[in-house]
Structure formats: C-alpha cells, structure tokens
Amino acid sequence: MLTLTSPQVVQETALRWKKDGKKIAFVPTMGALHDGHLKLVEAAKALGNKVIVSIFVNPLQFGPTEDLKKYPRPIESDSAKLEKLEIDVLFHPSEKEFYPEHFSTRVNVSKLTDALCGNFRPGHFEGVATVCLKLFQITQADFAIFGEKDFQQLRVLQQLASDLNLPLAVVPHPILRDADGLALSSRNAYLSSEQREKALKLSAAGRAAMKRYFEYPRSTVKDVLSTAAAVLEVPGIRIEYLELASENNLTPATHDTLISDISFPRLFMAAWVGETRLIDNQPLDRRSDAMDAPENIA
Ligand code: AMP
Numbered sequence: 001m002l003t004l005t006s007p008q009v010v011q012e013t014a015l016r017w018k019k020d021g022k023k024i025a026f027v028p029t030m031g032a033l034h035d036g037h038l039k040l041v042e043a044a045k046a047l048g049n050k051v052i053v054s055i056f057v058n059p060l061q062f063g064p065t066e067d068l069k070k071y072p073r074p075i076e077s078d079s080a081k082l083e084k085l086e087i088d089v090l091f092h093p094s095e096k097e098f099y100p101e102h103f104s105t106r107v108n109v110s111k112l113t114d115a116l117c118g119n120f121r122p123g124h125f126e127g128v129a130t131v132c133l134k135l136f137q138i139t140q141a142d143f144a145i146f147g148e149k150d151f152q153q154l155r156v157l158q159q160l161a162s163d164l165n166l167p168l169a170v171v172p173h174p175i176l177r178d179a180d181g182l183a184l185s186s187r188n189a190y191l192s193s194e195q196r197e198k199a200l201k202l203s204a205a206g207r208a209a210m211k212r213y214f215e216y217p218r219s220t221v222k223d224v225l226s227t228a229a230a231v232l233e234v235p236g237i238r239i240e241y242l243e244l245a246s247e248n249n250l251t252p253a254t255h256d257t258l259i260s261d262i263s264f265p266r267l268f269m270a271a272w273v274g275e276t277r278l279i280d281n282q283p284l285d286r287r288s289d290a291m292d293a294p295e296n297i298a
Helices: 007-019 035-047 075-084 124-139 148-163 186-190 193-215 221-232 286-292
Strands: 002-004 024-029 050-055 089-091 143-147 169-173 237-246 265-273 276-283
Touching: 002 007, 007 024, 007 050, 007 089, 007 124, 024 035, 024 124, 035 050, 035 143, 035 169, 050 075, 050 124, 089 124, 124 148, 143 148, 148 169, 148 265, 148 276, 186 276, 193 221, 193 237, 193 265, 193 276, 221 237, 221 265
Parallel strands: 002 089, 024 050, 024 143, 050 089, 143 169
Antiparallel strands: 237 265, 265 276
C-alpha cells in the first residue's frame, strides 16, 4: 500500500492505471475506521482492479458549531487496517494540500438536500458534494462506494454523478451494525456506556417501524412514525427529525399517506444523545430483511 498526500501524484498514478486498462474503485472516508468502512473497502476490492481509500476530515462539511476539532484522527491504526486489506493507495492529504489558498469552488445539489439532515446542517451537503467531486477527479474512480448509513449523502452523490455525467458508478453498501443493532459510526466513540444503551433506541425504532408495517400493511405514515417515536421517547434522547420518505426524492411523506403507496419507503432519523448527534435509517420494504443478514453484522 502506497500512502500519498499529494492530489497531483494520486491523479497521475490513477491516470497511469487507466492507461493500462485498470478499473479503479474508491472509498472516501474521514478515518477513525471501523468495520463498516472496512466492508466498503472489501466491496471496492471486488469491483475494481485497483483500490484507493481516502482519509480526509473535510472542513467544508462541518458547521461552525460542529465537531470538526474533536473528530477522531487515529491515522496510524487506520493505516494499519488498510495495509492488512492490501489496498493500493491510501490518499491522506493535509488540508492545505487539498484546499490550497484561493480555493473558491462549491458544488450545490438542490432538492435532495432540502429535507432531513439538509434542514439542520446548512452547508453540509455542499461541503460533501464539493469534496467528493474533487476526490472523483483526483482518483479517476470508476466505482465509488458509499454506505447507506448516510443515505441522503449517497443519494446526493448519485444525483451529482448523473447530473454531471460523471463516468463513474456510485455504489451503495448496506449499513453495518453491531450485534445489538447499533449502526457503526466513528462518532460512537464519543458515547459513554450509558449513552450507548440509549443510542440503541435508534435501531430499535427502525425495527419497530418495520414490524408495524409488516404486521399492518395498511399502516399510514402517521402510524409508523408514532410507533418509532414511542421507542425513542426516552430521557436523554432528543429527536432532531423522524421522517418517512421515498428513497427516490427524500421528501417527507404526509402523515395520512399509506406506506404501501410510497415507492421504496424508508424511515430516517437523527437524534442527539448527550452532545453526540446520531443518524440511522431503515428501509420498510421487503429488502429490509437484509437488516438481520449476518453479513451486515459486525
Ligand atoms: P465517514 O468516514 O463517516 O465519512 O464514512 C465514510 C463512508 O463509510 C460513508 O460512505 C459512510 O456512509 C460509510 N459508513 C459509515 N458507517 C457505516 C456503516 N455502519 N455501515 C456502512 N457504511 C458506513
């Protein structure tokens, strides 16, 4: 595994590979790697002949009051994990190398960013779209793998790739969960053991919503949301949003809509446990059986 910090050197390397007919699979991350990230890397290895993983805590996607400074950066252990997986390049630029002085471009994907996290994190998806478009250019990726953990992010990048005719496939990967249901996240490291117990309510809310819909296929959005909200009603949890939307447009459905009338219905939530903001989501159609599939449990 080569560790490179220069965007230009990574791009030159990638262009050489392309000339040799290689397919490049790319996994962008902010580091503090857990098994969820590593599953994405394994998926990348299956898709491409060459694999690039980036570790870059992107300042553009953090709001002024968010956790940019305290975000974990255990680069040595991250690097050892990637070395073990035998990837080709770890791209780990400094902030200055990545965003030189006078960097002025911003990428804005509209509509899909209007709801859910977009409502509460102004500028976040602009930061995500900007960093990803730049990373796609640098890595010359044929495949970019994104976790469904950040479902809105995944959809925004699919839209970006389609709108701008990017020659790459944005490939989704299911959420990896701990055996108790908690979606793996670098931010789980902020949780005390007591808070971690509370955090389990997010995945429990998703399971309860799914069960409600499966048992009562004529459930409305209101029925399912109140089932999920009841699970989250615990001291120490503050719900930021809890919505049901189609995966296609991410527009929250009105409460009297029948779930069965929504194509690809998915429950989306963000909640604060102490100072930690957690997100989770749960598909409500039959594919959600995959939630309990052994390969999606760490
Ligand atoms: P991050 O380092 O948090 O920016 O995440 C990098 C990539 O890993 C994103 O595509 C995330 O959606 C994905 N990811 C993070 N946690 C998980 C998880 N528990 N399961 C699947 N993918 C994940």
